[in-house]
Amino acid sequence: MTVEPVRRGLAVRADDVVVELGGRRVLDAVSLALEPGSFSALTGPSGAGKSTLLWVLGGALRPTSGSVSVGDEPVGDEVAAAARGVLLVPQGATLAAPLTARENVVVPQLVHRVPAGEAGPRADAALHAVRLEEQSDHLVEELSGGQQQRVTLARTLALRPAVLLADEPTSELDAGTRDVVVALLAAEAAAGATVLLATHDAACAEAAGAELHLDEGRLVRVR
Numbered sequence: 766m767t768v769e770p771v772r773r774g775l776a777v778r779a780d781d782v783v784v785e786l787g788g789r790r791v792l793d794a795v796s797l798a799l800e801p802g803s804f805s806a807l808t809g810p811s812g813a814g815k816s817t818l819l820w821v822l823g824g825a826l827r828p829t830s831g832s833v834s835v836g837d838e839p840v841g842d843e844v845a846a847a848a849r850g851v852l853l854v855p856q857g858a859t860l861a862a863p864l865t866a867r868e869n870v871v872v873p874q875l876v877h878r879v880p881a882g883e884a885g886p887r888a889d890a891a892l893h894a895v896r897l898e899e900q901s902d903h904l905v906e907e908l909s910g911g912q913q914q915r916v917t918l919a920r921t922l923a924l925r926p927a928v929l930l931a932d933e934p935t936s937e938l939d940a941g942t943r944d945v946v947v948a949l950l951a952a953e954a955a956a957g958a959t960v961l962l963a964t965h966d967a968a969c970a971e972a973a974g975a976e977l978h979l980d981e982g983r984l985v986r987v988r
């Protein structure tokens with residue numbers, strides 16, 4: 766068995782982040798600090814602003830005011846953030862439909878300049894980790910919603926994120942598979958990554974080392 770070296774995670778910091786969308790304040794002066802190697806849950810009711818906060822932390826949405834830094838530098842846009850290993854596991858259907866599960870995990874690695882000889886084994890390992898090795902050659906349309914959700918996670922795991930922002934990655938999974946995914950996220954943090962998991966599931970939140978709660982755009986630390 767090869768042992769992966771401990772990765773360098775990046776600290777994430779948000780200061781007084783405000784996001785206004787459609788004339789509504791979706792995030793209201795949100796501040797937080799996440800340490801490398803930490804595993805935190807982000808909870809809150811539907812519409813509380815969890816996805817919005819993940820987008821802002823991942824550089825995909827510029828806040829109306831306030832700032833986000835990753836490893837003491839401004840997060841920049843989504844492309845700059847991704848180049849530094851700040852990666853979002855989005856909610857919903859984002860897989861490339863004409864490709865197989867394995868191709869969906871290989872191709873982003875090639876875009877991120879992972880050598881071709883390494884991308885395949887990494888994809889196989891990530892699909893094995895999410896228990897989808899048998900569906901590896903299935904087209905996206907041949908996968909269930911929960912299987913697609915796990916391919917989406919595998920796609921990001923294969924890129925070995927420094928910061929992993931996961932948006933409800935277990936919402937379509939049964940309890941056993943959910944536990945597999947949560948254990949994988951915990952293992953990412955143990956390997957050095959900074960992990961933030963948005964979830965509605967109390968069992969997932971419980972498994973994380975800290976819980977941040979959003980309600981109507983305001984963030985409080987629960988534990």
Ligand SMILES: Nc1ncnc2c1ncn2[C@@H]1O[C@H](COP(=O)(O)OP(=O)(O)OP(=O)(O)O)[C@@H](O)[C@H]1O
Nearest residue numbers: 786787789791809810811812813814815816817818
């Ligand atoms: N482009 C947009 N324009 C206007 N309002 C938006 C836009 N995107 C999101 N919102 C609003 O921002 C609020 C927060 O949405 P967000 O998706 O961040 O919540 P959430 O906590 O992730 O919800 P869920 O748990 O249902 O995924 C919601 O009221 C939503 O309607």
